[in-house]
Amino acid sequence: MLSPIIGSVQPTPHSPAIPAAATSPLVELRGVTCGYGDRIILKDVNLTVPRGAVVAFMGTSGGGKTTVLRLIGRQLGVMSGQVLFDGTDVAGLDRAGLMAMRRRMGMLFQFGALFTDLSVFDNVAFPLREHTDLGEAMVRDLVLMKLNAVGLRGARDLLPSQISGGMSRRVALARAIALDPELIMYDEPFAGLDPISMGVAARLIRELNDALGVTSIVVSHDVDETFSIADHVVFIANGGIAAQGTPDELRRTDDPLVRQFVDAAPDGPVRFHYPAAPVGEDFGLRGSGR
Amino acid sequence: MSGVTTLLSRIGFSVRSSLADIGEATRLLGRLLVLSPVALARFRLVSDQIFFLGNYSLAIISVSGLFVGFVLGLQGYYTLQRYGSSEALGLLVALSLVRELGPVVTALLFAGRAGTALTAEIGLMKSGEQLAAMEMMAVDPVQRVLAPRFLGGLIAMPLLAAVFSAVGILGGWAVGVLLIGVDAGAFWSQMQGGVDVFKDVGNGVIKSMVFGLTVTFVALLQGYFCQPTPEGVARATTRTVVLSSLAVLALDFVLTALMFSI
Amino acid sequence: MQKSRHDLWVGLFVVIGAVALLFLALKAGNLLSLSFEPVYRVSARFDNIGGLKARAAVKSAGVVVGRVTHISFDDKSFQATVEMEMEQRFAFPKDSSVKILTAGLLGEQYLGIEPGAAEKTLLAGDVITQTQSAVVLETLISQFLFNKAADASNAPADKP
Numbered sequence: 151m152l153s154p155i156i157g158s159v160q161p162t163p164h165s166p167a168i169p170a171a172a173t174s175p176l177v178e179l180r181g182v183t184c185g186y187g188d189r190i191i192l193k194d195v196n197l198t199v200p201r202g203a204v205v206a207f208m209g210t211s212g213g214g215k216t217t218v219l220r221l222i223g224r225q226l227g228v229m230s231g232q233v234l235f236d237g238t239d240v241a242g243l244d245r246a247g248l249m250a251m252r253r254r255m256g257m258l259f260q261f262g263a264l265f266t267d268l269s270v271f272d273n274v275a276f277p278l279r280e281h282t283d284l285g286e287a288m289v290r291d292l293v294l295m296k297l298n299a300v301g302l303r304g305a306r307d308l309l310p311s312q313i314s315g316g317m318s319r320r321v322a323l324a325r326a327i328a329l330d331p332e333l334i335m336y337d338e339p340f341a342g343l344d345p346i347s348m349g350v351a352a353r354l355i356r357e358l359n360d361a362l363g364v365t366s367i368v369v370s371h372d373v374d375e376t377f378s379i380a381d382h383v384v385f386i387a388n389g390g391i392a393a394q395g396t397p398d399e400l401r402r403t404d405d406p407l408v409r410q411f412v413d414a415a416p417d418g419p420v421r422f423h424y425p426a427a428p429v430g431e432d433f434g435l436r437g438s439g440r
Numbered sequence: 441m442s443g444v445t446t447l448l449s450r451i452g453f454s455v456r457s458s459l460a461d462i463g464e465a466t467r468l469l470g471r472l473l474v475l476s477p478v479a480l481a482r483f484r485l486v487s488d489q490i491f492f493l494g495n496y497s498l499a500i501i502s503v504s505g506l507f508v509g510f511v512l513g514l515q516g517y518y519t520l521q522r523y524g525s526s527e528a529l530g531l532l533v534a535l536s537l538v539r540e541l542g543p544v545v546t547a548l549l550f551a552g553r554a555g556t557a558l559t560a561e562i563g564l565m566k567s568g569e570q571l572a573a574m575e576m577m578a579v580d581p582v583q584r585v586l587a588p589r590f591l592g593g594l595i596a597m598p599l600l601a602a603v604f605s606a607v608g609i610l611g612g613w614a615v616g617v618l619l620i621g622v623d624a625g626a627f628w629s630q631m632q633g634g635v636d637v638f639k640d641v642g643n644g645v646i647k648s649m650v651f652g653l654t655v656t657f658v659a660l661l662q663g664y665f666c667q668p669t670p671e672g673v674a675r676a677t678t679r680t681v682v683l684s685s686l687a688v689l690a691l692d693f694v695l696t697a698l699m700f701s702i
Numbered sequence: 703m704q705k706s707r708h709d710l711w712v713g714l715f716v717v718i719g720a721v722a723l724l725f726l727a728l729k730a731g732n733l734l735s736l737s738f739e740p741v742y743r744v745s746a747r748f749d750n751i752g753g754l755k756a757r758a759a760v761k762s763a764g765v766v767v768g769r770v771t772h773i774s775f776d777d778k779s780f781q782a783t784v785e786m787e788m789e790q791r792f793a794f795p796k797d798s799s800v801k802i803l804t805a806g807l808l809g810e811q812y813l814g815i816e817p818g819a820a821e822k823t824l825l826a827g828d829v830i831t832q833t834q835s836a837v838v839l840e841t842l843i844s845q846f847l848f849n850k851a852a853d854a855s856n857a858p859a860d861k862p
Contacts, residue, residue, distance in 0.1 A: 225576070248578075250578070252575075253578045260569070261568070263572065495711050498718070538726060602726060606722035606725045606726055645723070
């Protein structure tokens with residue numbers, strides 16, 4: 151399915167001060183505590199993402215999965231602990247260093263976040279035009295190769311308002327790989343897609359990861375699709391890591407929280423009923439209800 | 441007693457948050473000013489914005505200018521005629537427009553038409569995560585998105601104010617000379633004798649540039665810091681119109697006092 | 703830099719704005735009446751300049767022939783010194799006189815220059831000595847009252 155012609159471009163490298171060894175993890179969280187205002191989302195979390203792997207973050211809503219993505223790209227700061235990308239602490243980077251680091255990552259936002267005033271072609275060309283000095287002919291070839299990789303080369307002149315949700319996510323993927331990043335982060339890539347698009351998206355994630363030799367982090371709720379492509383799954387709940395392992399290990403786990411999630415059971419450690427007074431009180435029944 | 445302390449703490453909180461807002465706004469203004477020369481280098485972006493902000497406002501500005509000119513011609517004639525000075529109508533219309541009405545009314549209309557469009561656009565880009573996506577692609581949204589719009593508004597406003605004044609003078613001429621019958625020669629010669637290029641027209645241009653900066657900045661500020669929800673965007677657009685209108689009127693007083701004092 | 707499809711309209715908009723500005727400056731304003739003729743400077747001293755301001759006109763026979771450039775106070779002679787630029791193409795006799803006149807009844811004040819009879823002409827740097835100060839309303843009123851009082855004191859002597 152994936153065309154062999156993907157195309158590759160390396161912008162002027164801004165290498166970090168100390169290049170890390172090829173076998174060290176690409177992303178590492180050490181003792182990270184973070185949150186928004188008074189709300190603590192993650193407490194003392196330790197996490198590694200090995201190079202070349204597809205790692206999935208799963209868990210309850212608001213549990214902290216997307217927060218980890220924001221920490222890696224330094225869209226959110228830590229309260230304590232360190233976030234390391236390729237061995238360098240992201241908190242210590244100055245503006246130029248931060249920009250250089252972000253050029254080595256690609257991020258796919260939940261609904262694509264395409265620029266609505268630009269065509270599909272211009273959306274994918276955006277990072278190339280902003281960060282490289284390549285001529286328009288070169289840019290055209292690269293953009294068409296990236297669009298070809300996601301199967302949308304023919305849609306190049308459409309506007310985001312004219313394409314479906316699944317298609318706009320694929321365009322966003324083409325845009326995320328435009329500068330050949332080392333890390334691609336996917337925020338809920340399967341949410342709201344029909345089964346066909348979901349299958350396409352899952353295979354694209356896996357095949358791009360292997361063909362381009364990148365590392366992928368997928369944040370998702372979808373157990374089946376994610377388990378089918380992930381090498382390693384990390385379960386984030388209650389401010390920390392509840393469980394982690396390969397998809398097979400997690401399918402056989404005894405942990406009640408993971409069990410409820412994998413089995414999609416309505417009640418378990420995550421309660422069905424929002425905390426409330428006993429039923430009897432609200433309906434004026436004598437004797438307590440259940 | 442606890443009521444008083446609650447009141448005090450609430451006043452303290454709102455003063456602190458207002459000061460923090462002002463600080464945030466000043467930082468954004470500083471970044472826009474610093475990034476403007478860089479943004480000018482990519483003039484295509486700026487010229488696109490001049491199109492969206494200027495060309496699209498041309499219709500409403502011209503029509504408004506025409507009607508304001510008509511009214512000035514009528515009202516001016518009725519008042520001047522009581523003192524036998526109806527020949528000074530041209531002077532009255534021209535000075536009113538060039539010194540005050542041109543810059544101020546254009547700024548108010550601009551705030552309503554272009555300012556709200558800017559705020560809504562930036563607010564929706566924020567809620568659609570486009571600005572965050574740009575940041576993650578290592579492109580500064582203030583430089584790529586906000587600065588060209590800032591320059592576009594700054595350039596378009598004085599031109600729009602000049603069009604308003606010019607069309608208004610023609611409107612005043614149409615009503616005064618063609619309709620009412622004031623002497624055409626007196627209309628233009630008194631005007632030319634009384635309107636000074638540097639003191640009147642020049643100061644009017646300076647005013648419209650200051651107003652352009654104010655309105656565009658307020659619009660961008662509200663859009664950039666709004667809550668990324670439908671209600672947040674709606675509130676932000678309302679605040680744009682209210683804040684920029686008040687700011688324009690207040691600045692008009694300050695500038696008039698500075699420029700036209702004897 | 704890529705061509706934008708809006709370029710034409712933006713250019714048109716800028717041209718319209720510039721034309722409007724030009725119209726205001728030329729037709730409505732007094733840009734055309736600013737002359738770029740070569741000038742020479744002379745000065746004159748007055749006891750009282752009244753409401754004369756810098757950039758006021760210097761007119762002869764009602765036509766503008768120069769502009770007031772600078773007004774200052776001389777604390778040796780306790781008089782006001784008015785410097786003005788006269789257009790080079792108009793030569794005035796050395797004994798011309800300047801008066802401070804008012805345009806209309808309550809209008810702006812300007813300098814009226816009346817030619818004298820000398821053969822030599824005014825040159826740059828000359829000082830005009832024949833001057834008439836501005837009419838000050840209070841002085842006029844007190845003169846009027848004084849004359850009235852003088853008439854009243856003379857009249858009783860005529861009455862039997």
